[in-house]
Amino acid sequence: MNYFDQDLTSLHADLVAKKISALELTKATFANLRQVDPQLGAFLNLNEDAALKRAAEIDAKGINPDNVMAGIPVAVKDNIVTKGLTTTAASKMLENFVPVYDATVVEKMRASDAIIIGKNNMDEFAMGGSTENSAFKVTHNPWDVSRVPGGSSGGSAVAVASGQVPVAFGSDTGGSIRQPSSFNGVVGMKPTYGRVSRWGLIAFGSSLDQIGPITRSVKDNAAALNMIAGYDQHDGTSSKQAVPDFTAGLDGNVKGMKIALPKEYMGEGIDPKVREVINNAVKKFEELGATVEEVSLPNSKYGVSAYYIIASSEASSNLQRFDGIRYGFRAKDVKNLEDVYVRSRSEGFGDEVKRRIMLGTFSLSAGYYDAYFHKAGQVRTMIINDFNKVFEDYDMIMGPVAPTPAFKIGDEISDPITMYMNDVLTIPVNLAGLPGMSVPAGFADGLPVGLQLIGKAFDESTLYKAGYAFEQATDVHQQTPKVGGAN
Numbered sequence: 376m377n378y379f380d381q382d383l384t385s386l387h388a389d390l391v392a393k394k395i396s397a398l399e400l401t402k403a404t405f406a407n408l409r410q411v412d413p414q415l416g417a418f419l420n421l422n423e424d425a426a427l428k429r430a431a432e433i434d435a436k437g438i439n440p441d442n443v444m445a446g447i448p449v450a451v452k453d454n455i456v457t458k459g460l461t462t463t464a465a466s467k468m469l470e471n472f473v474p475v476y477d478a479t480v481v482e483k484m485r486a487s488d489a490i491i492i493g494k495n496n497m498d499e500f501a502m503g504g505s506t507e508n509s510a511f512k513v514t515h516n517p518w519d520v521s522r523v524p525g526g527s528s529g530g531s532a533v534a535v536a537s538g539q540v541p542v543a544f545g546s547d548t549g550g551s552i553r554q555p556s557s558f559n560g561v562v563g564m565k566p567t568y569g570r571v572s573r574w575g576l577i578a579f580g581s582s583l584d585q586i587g588p589i590t591r592s593v594k595d596n597a598a599a600l601n602m603i604a605g606y607d608q609h610d611g612t613s614s615k616q617a618v619p620d621f622t623a624g625l626d627g628n629v630k631g632m633k634i635a636l637p638k639e640y641m642g643e644g645i646d647p648k649v650r651e652v653i654n655n656a657v658k659k660f661e662e663l664g665a666t667v668e669e670v671s672l673p674n675s676k677y678g679v680s681a682y683y684i685i686a687s688s689e690a691s692s693n694l695q696r697f698d699g700i701r702y703g704f705r706a707k708d709v710k711n712l713e714d715v716y717v718r719s720r721s722e723g724f725g726d727e728v729k730r731r732i733m734l735g736t737f738s739l740s741a742g743y744y745d746a747y748f749h750k751a752g753q754v755r756t757m758i759i760n761d762f763n764k765v766f767e768d769y770d771m772i773m774g775p776v777a778p779t780p781a782f783k784i785g786d787e788i789s790d791p792i793t794m795y796m797n798d799v800l801t802i803p804v805n806l807a808g809l810p811g812m813s814v815p816a817g818f819a820d821g822l823p824v825g826l827q828l829i830g831k832a833f834d835e836s837t838l839y840k841a842g843y844a845f846e847q848a849t850d851v852h853q854q855t856p857k858v859g860g861a862n
Contacts, residue, residue, distance in 0.1 A: 478575020557825025
């Protein structure tokens with residue numbers, strides 16, 4: 376059972392008509408996973424016994440015809456806590472951590488009768504853009520196993536791209552859903568900040584993190600966001616804004632839509648083949664009746680600098696709880712309390728995590744706070760104002776997700792600055808708290824290229840409407856990768 380030929384609508388129809396049971400579907404999913412994943416390493420931890428038991432329970436009570444997620448296998452990034460199922464954030468620090476509660480999004484999955492198959496590999500504590508920073512394994516891109524899948528939600532994107540699950544959930548702090556979705560040729564949505572509860576997401580940058588879905592098609596993505604969106608009293612930053620049915624406006628019609636194309640997103644540093652794919656997408660939207668005009672987001676060039684100060688500062692604060700005392704890794708043969716702290720953190724955290732903790736601690740320290748953290752906050756406001764100005768005249772912004780297609784494993788891991796610049800196009804969206812989506816747009820040298828759609832706050836519906844119209848007018852999403860697929 377791979378998920379290349381069926382979407383959620385057809386799977387749901389088969390489950391309701393009893394052409395297949397949830398138990399049979401779950402067994403077939405694990406059988407395919409065992410065949411495909413050893414080459415890719417998308418999963419850190421499987422939930423097989425509990426998943427099969429849950430599938431049997433769902434069959435016994437019957438599939439709700441009005442609930443498209445009932446009986447559907449899903450995968451969850453390993454920084455989203457799952458009760459009774461090891462959650463490591465791909466770090467030695469949490470190698471044996473078994474949570475005693477579910478994240479709110481996981482509660483919502485269980486309430487919708489979705490079946491959790493397992494936990495996906497990622498960059499440690501979501502810090503990285505290639506899933507090479509995991510303490511346990513490197514995940515490989517199914518289109519070319521010598522290349523990275525992107526990150527930090529690389530395992531989640533690969534699980535969907537290789538047909539192992541129809542839906543996976545990741546988190547996005549600076550592009551961590553959209554960039555791996557682009558590199559793997561799948562649809563990834565970072566919802567508006569506050570649209571989805573962060574309760575139970577192991578925190579990296581609390582003012583930036585957002586959980587979102589990764590799927591093979593736009594309609595599936597909208598259905599998955601329907602399941603997890605909404606206010607949560609456990610999360611003080613969660614919004615009470617009403618949640619529409621995101622699947623409702625998918626009619627393929629973008630006539631009269633006004634779309635902005637920032638010149639900064641198409642300038643130097645963008646691979647010419649990526650630029651060509653995006654220009655072709657622009658032409659396609661114009662053919663469909665939309666207007667696309669060049670605009671400027673002048674402060675977006677400062678996004679990376681501001682982001683790494685803000686995100687690292689928040690990370691240094693959030694990761695203080697991992698001290699070798701309460702839970703997680705503790706160093707052996709320690710001599711005193713300070714030794715427990717220092718050695719547990721030195722041995723438990725990987726290099727990239729340590730790098731960001733140190734950068735963040737420095738940015739927040741006396742004498743440097745005003746020069747760095749405070750200044751980064753002011754730049755963030757300038758970036759928000761840029762977006763607001765464009766959205767006075769346009770329905771949506773579009774551009775590439777990443778400057779290049781997937782790079783080779785090992786190529787950029789030793790150069791943090793180059794790695795950080797990979798997020799130059801996605802970071803401003805997180806700083807502004809806006810929704811952003813990656814939709815498969817074409818190929819460069821046989822590797823997928825994603826088109827990024829950016830919307831007004833709480834206007835995911837417009838992105839889904841535009842993404843769906845583009846998807847229906849092209850055949851890119853029907854291509855499948857070398858591993859798991861038919862190409």
